[in-house]
Amino acid sequence: MPLVVVGISVLVLLVLMTKLRLNGFAALLLVAVAVGLVQGIGPEKIPDVLAEGIGGQIGDTMLTIGLGAMVGRVMGDSGAAQRIAGRLLEVCGPRWVQVAMVLTAMLIGVTMFYEVAFVIIVPIAFTLVRVTRANLLWVGLPMSIALSTMHSFLPPHPGPTAVAATFHASVGLTLFYGLFIAVPVGAFIALLWPRLPFVRAMNPSIPKGLVSERVFEDDEMPGLGWSLSVALLPVVLIAGAAVTDLAASGDNGLLHFIAFIGSAPIALLLTLLVAIWAFGPRIGRSLAEVSASCKEAAQAMAMILLVIGAGGAFKNVLVEGGISDYIKDATDGWSISPIILAWLIAAILRVALGSATVAVVTASGVALPLLAGSGVHPEVMVLAVSCGSIAFSHVNDPGFWMFKEYFNLSVLDAIKARTTYTTVLAILGLGGVLVLEQVLDALSI
Template structure:
């Protein structure tokens, strides 16, 4: 039975990734081979499906991941992210610290991965907690919750971006629909969760050993307006493209230009180039400072007409300094790529798994089976993503797996592909637990026990998933 094969494949993934700690990239390929063989596909057809699935899945996604990671790293290494955080807290005051942390995390989380944003903002959380004697969870939870929401709900993050490719949905329109859903869902959970009685009873101490050593002096930070411009430019470009698609003639030449600059890779590249130009000097490291013998020092020479010694302008030194600053910012960009290599590979393998499901006929079988069901495709897509997330732990694996399974439902319904993307991504955030790397990051930095982490993180991610589904269904009544 095809559905039994799917269930066994998911169980196989779970066993490989949790019990035997097999890398997700390898596990997904093994699961793809299992599905193909179980469905009677020949080995050449399985191989062709795997190769095709990897290529189709990554497509422009690899550009999104690359430019997005580089942008996030430049923001971090230049102090721009810290400037945004401190400026927002100062503007709203300590009494509104939760709102300030959520707002800051929204701005940063739109372009940064959860882990990057978390590690970047946690020093600010520790500083506020220590200085104002506030509970650690009171300040830390809104930050983590908002970053989780932005990372899981919205492109250009890996999971949502991957599903937009699968469903051939518009990145801009997905962002336009998803941003209000994400903001409302995160706001509700950020307000409610820290105030729950059992959460308030959990009062962990500051884990001093985990506080990052790096801190920018106030005078070294870039201006807030510059930082904010760089962060919001991709959002503005993508949102403008989405609005233009809905309001302009499809044959308009202007729409073509707007659509080009609204493509996620192009928008992120523009933001990255702005960050390099405006923040590049702030990325320079101490070791980049010029030495007297490197051409940067002024040189003394006798003047032939007066006999006096004059000092030559250090023009060469200025050029060396410029090259040094450029090298520093390029080093940040290079460093940004290393952590996302495995993310790219896992998503590519997920695309292979999805393609084998489709080519083996399982996806078509599910479409035939669910044809005539009085169940919303949005609810079904959300439910499958949530189940895979619980079983496997990886949100990226959950979204690409669920997308492959429910793809035929999209072809046989009038449901918006952008809302289907959001249904899948909202399901993918559900019930983070011990098989999720983010679970352990959250536990260690907030100095929690495993049981307390399950109570808090597993609970709030499940609440976000349910609220997200509600927002998708509401949005469907508005735009559907």
């Protein structure tokens, strides 16, 4: 049974990494090869499947993570990150730093991918941790939870947008309705989870090389205006492109240009160029010093990227092994509420495959025939599928490895922190979706 294969592979991976202390990159590749052989993928095809999985994952994330890490390190080494963190502390105070991180993450995360927003905000979180001497998860976990909620629940993120197209739902209404669920649920979990005893027992250190160790004096740091401008530049470019795409249609040069500069890699590349000048020659730092910052950031990211790529290889083996088709066939005859069915299939696929995008696309295809005669609002169905796709993030999810490596956690601690919060978010999201459908019916909308 394919799901048994998935379960055993996860257990083997945990043993390799926790008991035998095998490097995550090697452990993931080893388990991926074993699963491929068990699932009937020919030995001659497995190297290509691994390469395709690594290439697809790294292709999506390397530019974003690499450029984002360089921007963050340049800002950190110049004092710009400390300037922003200090201002946040002045405005909010140490007691409200979590609220500040949640609000920042939600505002940025509405239009930006989890990975992009994460690498932009995390240097600020690292600096706040260093300045306040707070637990890394106390500051960083609320940010991650808020970003996960925005990315998984709402368009214009790729999963919900793809499902909206399948269900012929309004992207604008889906976003509008979804905010009533995502904001309160995300904020509640983001502020609750760091306070749970099993999370507070974790005290990870900041990964080496991702943040400057120097504490700057006030006159050594660049101004708040420049610091915020550089930090927000990719947000403005990416969000502007997303809003333009929703509000305008057509085929002209201006729209193409906006889409070009608003793509995550280009936006971050432009931001890096601005950061190199603004926090280099403009304030008296040589280009050699700025280049050293970029180099150190790239070196620190090497193993993180390898592990994320291996996670993509594992995911691709599961997809090529036919597990998504098996789940689709097995659930085809279930007779339950289309909202719950759509959520459940997305959740099962998420557990089995790790890819939220594959989960939502497959689940929407299964649930689509049920939508026509059900009377359920298509926007509600989109939210149901999207909520299901966030559940049970674990070792076959490349995002899990990004979370683990950035917060310097063991595999078991990452499961305790991330797998639990994503699952509770999904369950609360389903509850919100069911209530939303009742409210819309009562209002005859």
